[in-house]
Amino acid sequence: MEYIPQIAFVLIAGFFGFLISKRISRISKNIKLGKPAELSGNKSERFKTMLLVAFGQKKMFKRIIPALLHLLIYIGFVLINIEVLEIVIDGIFGTHRVAAPILGDFYSSMINFFEFLAVGVLFSCIVFLIRRNILRINRFKKIEMVGWPSLDANLILIIEIVLMVAILAMNGADQILQDRGADHYAQTGNFYFSGLMFGWLDQFETSSLMLIERVAWWFHIVGIFAFALYVTYSKHLHIFMAFPNTYYSRLVPKGQMDNMPEITNEVKMMLGMPVEGDNAPPPEGMRFGAKDVNDLSWKNLMDAYACTECGRCTSECPANLTGKKLSPRKIMMDTRDRLEDVGKNGLDDGKSLLGDYISKEEINACTNCNACVEACPVNINPLDIILQTRRYVAMEESAAPDSWNAMFQNVETNFAPWKFGVQDRFNWSQELKDGK
Incomplete structure (x- = not known):
């Protein structure tokens, strides 16, 4: 019977x-x-880049108020997990506050700091809930946020609130039990915030308090485990994905587009120019551009899982601001949804990223301005996916808009987007010379 809690903990973990x-x-x-x-x-x-953007949250501070609140949650999430480590050790070995005798007087100071962070997390989560559901910030009301995305955002905030309340209740009950000299509850010093918020627990008998403390302990640690699992299905996977995603950021200027080497070689060969590397033409059956997720790079797919759904990209997108269907956030969410479906059903399910998830109307509305890339707090590049899907439409389907085809033809024949021959290009300057 003595080892049942430990066995249960190990099995649950x-x-x-x-x-x-x-x-x-x-x-x-x-x-x-x-x-x-x-x-x-x-x-x-x-x-x-990773230290500044992911760890330091450099790009978040373009909007100072949400940045400070998010930073408080982030620091709280990271540091409070030190106490979770102690809880895990206690759960495995059947101890109680194993770090207290090791750290001595510093232990209570550390727990008080963690409690301060927990209160900060509580405050920030409540403010974020108000922003989303009462103030209804515009970027949280876009069509792609209807249904599960909105519910997911609210759920994660509520879960964080509940977990913080659980750890404060656990500490509050523990403090009273210490003062009463209950077995296994050795003195560790005062816990200020939990004592202030849960001092009313002193009205309960010792046996009831021990039950409350144990229930709060189990609720908190099982909640942490469940939270860690839930995050892998949620937009909050960015908590972990932000680090590798920013590490593998594009280091070239944002406006620089990646050429397709096969096409570049073909053009060079047609012009009689030297070709670097393999001179062979593109392999038979090669797909130009991207129709489905397997046509994108692994970094594009990592971007999709790293998306925070914060909507900063969409709120900065000039096409979206003028009422076009394009939303860079939706592009990333659609890519992730397609990836999840492919993971369950395989690629041969009769669907594709372009057409079934992302429409041509969306990708054609993009101005290539890179505003979305600049705005993203974790260096996601929605534009790269848009460009690759547009390449597929133009090169594989020959279905680019007529105005684009006219421009392509002008570039090919006149070396400029305009329908003027090279010899006529500077006619306008002659009019200036003539004083007209």
């Missing part, structure tokens, strides 16, 4: 660990569906 590892494996396999992309060079610059 193992159960959630198995489900989480299985989910991580599925996400990894989905990302590996993408084509190779060489993004391993310049490690020092990549580490610097």
Whole structure:
């Protein structure tokens, strides 16, 4: 009987660990569906980008109020997990506050700091709930946020609130039990915030308090395990994905587009120019551009899983601001949804990313301005997916808009987008010379 709680803890931890590892494996396999992309060079610059953008949240501070609130949640999430580590050790070995005798007087200071962060997380989550559901910030009301995305955002905030309340209730009950000299509840010093918020628990008998403390303990740690599993199905996967995603950011200027080497070689060969590398023409059956997720690079697919659904990209998109259907956030959400469906049903399910998830009207509305890329707090590049799907439409389906085809033809024949011959290009300057 003595070891039943420990056995139960290990079994629960193992159960959630198995489900989480299985989910991580599925996400990894989905990302590996993408084509190779060489993004391993310049490690020092990549580490610097990751530290500034993911860890330091540099781009979040373009909007100072939500940035400060988000930072408070982020720091709280990271540091409070140190106390979770102690809870895990206690659960495995059947101890209680195992770090207290090791850290001595510093232990209560540490717990008080964690409680301060927990209160900060509570405050920030409540403010974010108000922003989403009462103030109804415009970027949270877009059509792609209807249904599950909106519910997911609210659920995660409520879960964080409940978990913070549980840890404060656990500490509050623990403090009273320490003062009463209950067995296994050794003195660790005062816990200020939990004592202030849950001092009313002093009205309960010792046996009832012990039950409350244990229920709060189990609720908190099982809630943490469930939260970790839930995150892998949620937009909040960015908590973990932001780090590799920013590390593998594009380090070239934002406006620089990647050419297709096969096409570049073809053009060079037609013009009699020297060709680097393999001179062979594109392989038979090669697809130009992207129709489905397996035509994109693995980094494009990682971007999809790293998307926070914050909507900063869409709120900055000039096409969206003028009422067009394009929403860069929806592009990333659609890519992730397609990846999830492919993971369940395979690629041969009669659907494709372009057409069934993303429409031509959306991708044709893009101005290539890179506003979405600049706005993203974790360096996601929706434009790259848009460009690759547009390449497919133009090169594989020959279905680019007529105005685009006219421009392409002018570039081919006149070396400019306009329908003027090279010899007529500077006629306008002659009119200036003539004083007209």
